[in-house]
Amino acid sequence: MGTWDTGPYDNDTAADFARTLDEAAPEERPDLVRAALARAAGATGPLGAPAGDEAVAAAALVAAHCPGGDPVDPVYGPEEPLPDLAGLRTLALQALDRVVAEPSEVAELWAGPDGAPWRAAVHRLQEVLQPRPPGTQLRPH
Numbered sequence: 001m002g003t004w005d006t007g008p009y010d011n012d013t014a015a016d017f018a019r020t021l022d023e024a025a026p027e028e029r030p031d032l033v034r035a036a037l038a039r040a041a042g043a044t045g046p047l048g049a050p051a052g053d054e055a056v057a058a059a060a061l062v063a064a065h066c067p068g069g070d071p072v073d074p075v076y077g078p079e080e081p082l083p084d085l086a087g088l089r090t091l092a093l094q095a096l097d098r099v100v101a102e103p104s105e106v107a108e109l110w111a112g113p114d115g116a117p118w119r120a121a122v123h124r125l126q127e128v129l130q131p132r133p134p135g136t137q138l139r140p141h
Helices: 012-021 027-039 049-063 086-100 105-109 114-128
Strands: none
Touching: 012 027, 012 049, 027 049, 027 086, 049 086, 049 105, 049 114, 086 105, 086 114
């Protein structure tokens, strides 16, 4: 697997996931995002890197539809439009919780000091995905 940076789409698995979304029929895209999140959230035993990378990418797509969320990566993220995915917030949070919990191959790969930016990016996604009472804002990053 090739990884070139710490963003949600900065690895081969996530970029391939984005390409799969682009090639899918528009009505199939939300189900593909939901399935990637559910695979991670429902994993028992060790979570493999491919499932973890896809879950982070899918969670980033959901977060892009939430207040304070960053736009989808224009280079490696999906190019085709996605419907509002904010209804998947809870599942996205569950998936990210599983990605950073042991045993997770992705968490192990980013465990050292060099992984701090990746961990910060995942934490940022978790913050954006948290439901907020009306009138509260996410603090800028």
